[in-house]
Amino acid sequence: MCSVRATVILLFLCALASTVFAEGPTEQTTVLTTDTFEVFDNLATNEFTQRGEIRVLQNETALYQPVASKYAQQLADIGEQELSAELYYTVILRSQNSGARHVLSVKRCRLNGEKKADETFVLHETEGGSVFRADYDAGKGSNCLKSPLADTPSFATKALVKSRVRGPTPELAIAASIDASTGKEKQPEPQKGFLAKYWYYLIPIVLLLMFSGEEPQQEGNARH
Template sequence: MLSSSILLFPLLTAASALTVYHRVYIPGVAENSFVERGVIDSSLFQPSPSLSQQWPDFEKALESLSSTPHITLDRVLYQVALKREGSEWDISSVKLCHLPFISSQTLILHTPHASASLPPYAIDYFVSPIPADGSCPSVAGAAATLASPFRALSNINTTVVHKSATLPPLPQLRTPPPLTAEGAPVQPVPEKSFIQKYWMYVAAIVVALMMTGGAPEEEGQSAGR
């Protein structure tokens, strides 16, 4: 049985069961049809009963790589998708070469609002662990492990995350400069110099010094007489 651990950001309850589909996608080759991967119901992921019967068909699709040598293994994708009526499916992909080494998978369902039980509009799919640079294993290692690359998906931990849409913070806008009637920016008034600002005080100090400086001289003249 596929074990499931559930993480809700925020807590949401789907209005009805949601079907998740999957396929192998090889660029340049006729696209394979999506088949049922499992169902998310009441925030629990239940794999499809026919999952083990799908792996031989998926492995058979990989046989086309031998006839298309120009397509390298790191270009082959494993895709999961949500079906949307009247529009294209929403798809998320990982490299197929990572599947034999994973121990967990995460399905992130993006919903419009946190408070409304609305169907998700997008899905993100992640597997772990994978190399930090996202590269595929060596050719020798890949040949040994990709003989049956999908078996790991039959018994891994699954995390389902419901994530509501969020808006980025608004930019901090500066107040536009005032404009004249002609539409030109209003020029700031030139700043006054120190003398222009405080000339009255300077003049008062000069006058005071002049008045206090004359009295001792008159007293000296009177004493001489």
């Protein structure tokens, strides 16, 4: 009895092992990139220098990758800065597909005392997959109570993608009809019955049936 049980267990283990080895390693699927945004900031100097890029993927996710200093570039043709670099930390995203730019800012004091500040990019997509708006947050509001920023911090970056969702179509109510003489809402007219609605269709049909029934009788009487 024990030998039979051992044989069954051995066969089961052999079948399980053959199934696992037959499947082999799973192939990794590559997710295509829909757009790449170059990330520029004015933290180190008054000029906007690239510090990374955000890849927007087809599966509604995004990946941030820092750029090495030797590959960094400066953003030209930014025009006049509306926000002072002393008061605001500004990030500019530039799309490699369309060249569109998104200017994002937070108070610079939110980075005070941070060696590695948390930051979050939220990219809002249309139904077609293009980014139409971006939101940004970095540091902490409580850091504004600390001493001014001395060292240049690094960032722990998180990038999110949110797709625009079409909401349900509202059912519009019928506008109220106001009686000009009284200023009150007019009461809806009572619904008419079937005969009241379609009497002008029924009368010709009834008359046609009446006259079509008398003609055969007249012909029959004439024969007699």
